[in-house]
Amino acid sequence: MNETVKDPLKGYRGAARAKLAEWKVRVWSDVRCTNSAGSIFEGVVLPRSETFDDLHIVLKLRTGYNVGVHVDRVVSIEELGYKEAFYKIPEQEFPKRPSLPKITLLGTGGTIASRLDYRTGAVIPAFTPGELYGAVPELADLSNLTTRKIFGVFSENMGWEQYVILAEEIEREIAAGADGIVVGHGTDTMGHTAAILNFMVQDSPVPIVIVGSQRSSDRPSSDAALNLIHAVKTAGEGDIAEVQICMFGPTSDRYGLLHRGTRCRKMHSSYRSTFRTISDIPLAVVNREGFRYLGPEYLPRDPNRRVKIDTAYDNRITILYYYPGMDPDLVDALVEKGYHGIVIAGTGLGHVNTPLYPALERAIKAGVHIVMTVQTLWGYAQMYVYDTGRDLLDIGIVPLDNMLPETALMKLGWVLGHTHDHDQVMEMMRTPINHEITPREPHNGYLILQGGLPEVEAWVKGHWK
Amino acid sequence: MQQSIDYTEIGLIAGLEVHQQLLTKTKLFCRCPSGLYTTEHDGTVLRHMRPTLSELGEYDGTALMEFKTKKNIIYLLHESNTCTYETDDTPPFLINQEAVDVAIEQCLMLGCDIVDELHIARKQYLDGSIPTGFQRTAIVGVNGRLPFRGRELSITQVSVEEDSCREVSDNGHLIVWRTDRLGVPLIETVTGPDLRTPDEVEEAILLVGRVCRSTGHVRVGLGASRQDVNVSVRGGTRVEIKGVPKAGWAPALVHGEAIRQVNLLQLRDELHQRGIKSPEAITIDHRDVTRILASSEIDFFRLEGWDRFNESHDRREGFESGKGPFSVRAVRLKSLRGTLEHPTQPDLTFAHELQGRVRVISGLDQPPIMVHDGSWPGAAAELKALRSALHCEAEDALAVIWGAEEDTLTAAEEIRLRFADATLGVPAETRQPFADGHTNFERILPGPDRMYPDTDSPPLALGRDRVAALQEKLAEPPWEREERYSAAGLPRNTIHFLIRRGGARLVDLVVNEAGADLRSTGFFFGERLKGLRRAGLQVDDITDEQWLSWFRLMSSQPVLAEILDEVVAWMARHLGNDPNAFVEGGLYGSEPKDWRQHLRKIAIGAQPKNPDGSQSQRLAFLMGLVMPNLRGRIPAQEVLLEIDPGANGKRDGQ
DSSP states (O other), X not given: OHHHHHOTTTTOOHHHHHHHHHTTOOTTEEEEEEETTOOEEEEEEOOOOTTSOSSEEEEEETTSOEEEEEGGGEEEEEEEEEOOOOOOOOOOOOOOOTTSOEEEEEEOSSSSSEXXXXXXXXXXXXXXXXXXXXXXXXXXXXOXXXXXXXXXXXXXXXXXXXXXXXXXXXXXXXXXXXSEEEEEXXXXXXXXXXXXXXXXXXXXXXOEEEEOOSSOTTSTTOSHHHHHHHHHHHHHHOOBOSEEEEEESSSSSSOEEEEETTSEEEOOSSOTTOEEESSSOOSEEEOSSOEEEOSOOOOBOOTTOOOEEOOOOOOOEEEEEOOTTOOTHHHHHHHHTTOOEEEEEEBTTTBOOGGGHHHHHHHHHTTOEEEEEETTSSSOOOTTSSHHHHHHHHHTOEEOTTOOHHHHHHHXXXXXXXXXXXHHHHHHHHSOSSSSSOSOOOGGGXXXXXXXXXXXXHHHHTSBO | OOOSOOHHHHTOEEEEEEEEEBOOSBOSSSOSBSSOOOSOOSEEEEEOOOOOBOTTSOBOHHHHHHHHTXXXXXXEEOTTTXXXXXXXXXXOOXXXXXXXXXXXXXXHHTTOEEOSEEXXXXXXXXSSXXXXXXXXXXXXXXXXXXXXXXXXXXXXXXXXXXXXXXXXXXXXXXXXXXXXXXTOEEEEEEEOSOBOSHHHHHHHHHHHHHHHXXXXXXXXXXXXXXXXXXXXXXXXXXXXXXXXXXXXXXXXHHHHHHHHHHHXXXXXXXXXXXXXXXXXXXXXXXXXXXXXXXXXXXXXXXXXXXXXXXXXXXXXXXXXXXXXXXXXXXXXXXXXXXXXXXXXXXXXXXXXXXXXXXXXXXXXXXXXXXXXXXXXXXXXXXXXXHHHHTTOOTTOEXXXXXXXXXXXXXXXXXHHHHHHHHTTSOOOEEEEEOTTSOEEEEEEOOOGGGEEEOTTSOOEEOOHHHHHHHHHTOOOOHHHHHHHHXXXXXXXXXXXXXXXXXXXXXXXXXXXXXXXXXXXXXXXXXXXXXXXXXXXXXXXXXXXXXXXXXXXXXXXXXXXXXXXXXXXXXXXXXXXXXXXXXXXXXXXXXXXXXXXXXXXXXXXXXXXXXXXXXXXXXXXXXXXXXXXXXXXXXXXXXXXXXXXXXXXXXXXXX
């Protein structure tokens, strides 16, 4: 809100700005605006987004609707008053109950908890325990909540520096005696963060739960509140002391799934149930009542275990998403630019075309570490099945079995922070830390039901999606 | 109780919000087909709604109320008309430009000024009728006016918005919606508070309807237009009667609401006289009396009755039925004896207001929902025991509610809140209308707090060129058309029907293009076609080309008019096919060879079964015998003259 003090015509440019100045009104002025058709608009002048044109003045009318009035049709603007809103989320003191677990919520940004500035539509994060209590009072029945905002970035702006800080903050909270840690995170790169934290934070005594929302919490139908309730419950009462993702299981308001951080991926750009465990089944189901552990072995909660924090990294790594006709000079360019590691997301069982081979060979000779994953996401890289795969193995490309490409990228960066010795790198890459490679894929680890089939439709019809 | 009333004296004011679906191929914010309704579903989603804070850090009253109801919301989906937008799993696509054009056109018909830049807002609804929890809506036009009873009906604003889901059932704490209608574009036309009598309200609904339908670009039929009627009296409050399906319902509803408000104002005065002058002065206390009534002769006071009720309504505990054990709760209403019998709407009392609030907000809905000492259904001794258990003084009233414990607590609080409102007069409410003219509580009337910008949609500059192009092609306003049709000799009812049902467009089309006569064409589309529609023919799907071809055929061969019904039936069965095929195939329009000789031969020997000797019986018999082969080929009048040369001019048509 300080900006409005700086610029009383926030967001207005050109003609619209001149018109407002001409009539001596500002953003937040309550005005009566008359246009050339004799229509009268009474309401508050709203700030305008800089990305919109400079020809319209936006008014919030008494009815709550907004309209844009074209400057050429403005006959007069009369200021009736001034109604700047200092939007604030009401805080209520978060009740303390000694019997409940101590949970710390670390904020990284994203929309897990936010409120809308009702006039501008700007999203304001709700974050302090008091603000969260006002929005999701159920949290007080589950925990004694402490919150700490570490950064305020969209998840696509998370990166290695942030991962290190996050790992260190988790270490601090564990040392301070937290019974569980919740990390609020944007969903776009939540999978990356969950993967790297599995490597940077090992042997945690308590659950570390990453949570976000697919519909922002300014919407009545938001998944944020329920996700947050599930995450806090998992952090406080759950038995899985791993870095896990807690997000909606189905799109219905029914339960959350706890996904292992190394095996989980965002699979839909907007669905609530976007996170899926790939090539395995999720760790557990969580709802308000409790947990159902689904079977995969996990690291149980143990307050006496000492956490290992290892934040080494080398960020000169990339993913090469192979496509037919890829030009080998792309690989040369990466070498030339000093990349140390390349994760290939290959076709099928882990393939690229033959013209690429010499370039890959040159890269490996130059000391670049190249690993192979599959862009099919499900299934293994099995490069000895076809000649082409065997040729790649001969060149020195190391298959990572069923490690997800993004997990492989995170792990490669972390491993290269420790060593650049090729054999050691590959040894570390192929030795799973937390199921990033699994020895077997259960047959129910790949279930993408195909709509339209009578048997699938019959099942879907009988269940809340 | 006041039943008849001088509307001027009580200061009746009414205005309208008319919702009219637009005829577009797809929905407003996604690419699903619009207007494709289904009765089956192939997927379901379960959701809940949470209120969000307003800009002042407060919850909107309606939103909060709807949250208190703790509804489980289920959506029934069908892939033919629902995508992931409707389930709120995909953000909106850019607004449907066809719908924006039709909306602008509607605004121009309504005499509105078109706004320069469209801003899409979210209007919160937590009843589940929209899975996002809000309706996307935007003002398109403002400041319109229509000629009305020698004065003007002002149009405050017109917005384009997405239609909501259709309610399938509302069973305790479970409400079920179908998403087929969700997202269908509609316009909401808000009139000024310019109406002063119930009859004016009906007339204004019909007028706005005719204006909207004049373009032929809006949907017609069941549910395609609904109106909210806003009513207040002097000293009262604006109350919205929501979703009035027919204009004809309006007069009784408006009258009933006027009476209700007058009576509620009297109740307020009565409360003030009793010293209850503010909401805080309402004091109630309540307690569980399940045990006291355990052996009551009243079924719904006993656990068995409750179990039976839940079973017969397929209610699962904690899902359709509320949380907690069965509880009967008695509420002592301090110093309020007799107020529950205070009249409100014609033939209803204040107890009905309480029942409405309790039903909607607490989810308790086993009839009669609430009983009180003024309508005690059971033994007098039972009531006495309850009054004594609640320490009721003589001037106290007692009400009883029953159901899941948590719900009875919500209900007791709602009873207090409704009485608190009564100390102020008429609460701002949305009310649901019924065919018999009474209304019931639906929700608290929402305020501007529930509106906020839709951050998913950019503003859309409408541009004067776009408006001018639509203005150019604008249909004739209904009052001008009315004058033209009236001058041609069509009765007012027929004209209104033609405008309302879209027939007027066809009338003008065939008059202009096929040279048909306005009066007879008007009668055909306005009256005769009704019968064929009623007979189940798909007459509304007959194409413009079919109609044009048919009217051209008729103007070149007038005798064809006598097989009109057959041709229409054929066209309805052969949608898109040229009726000329039917006419040629049936040899219609051409005289059979030597028909006069054949006719005479037949006429000589033929007699009716039981001849009464009269000429008229014999002629009717003969005509019935020969016309099936001659209709559409020889005018009936000519056939008659051939049989009976003296009949000239004595019979009409047939």
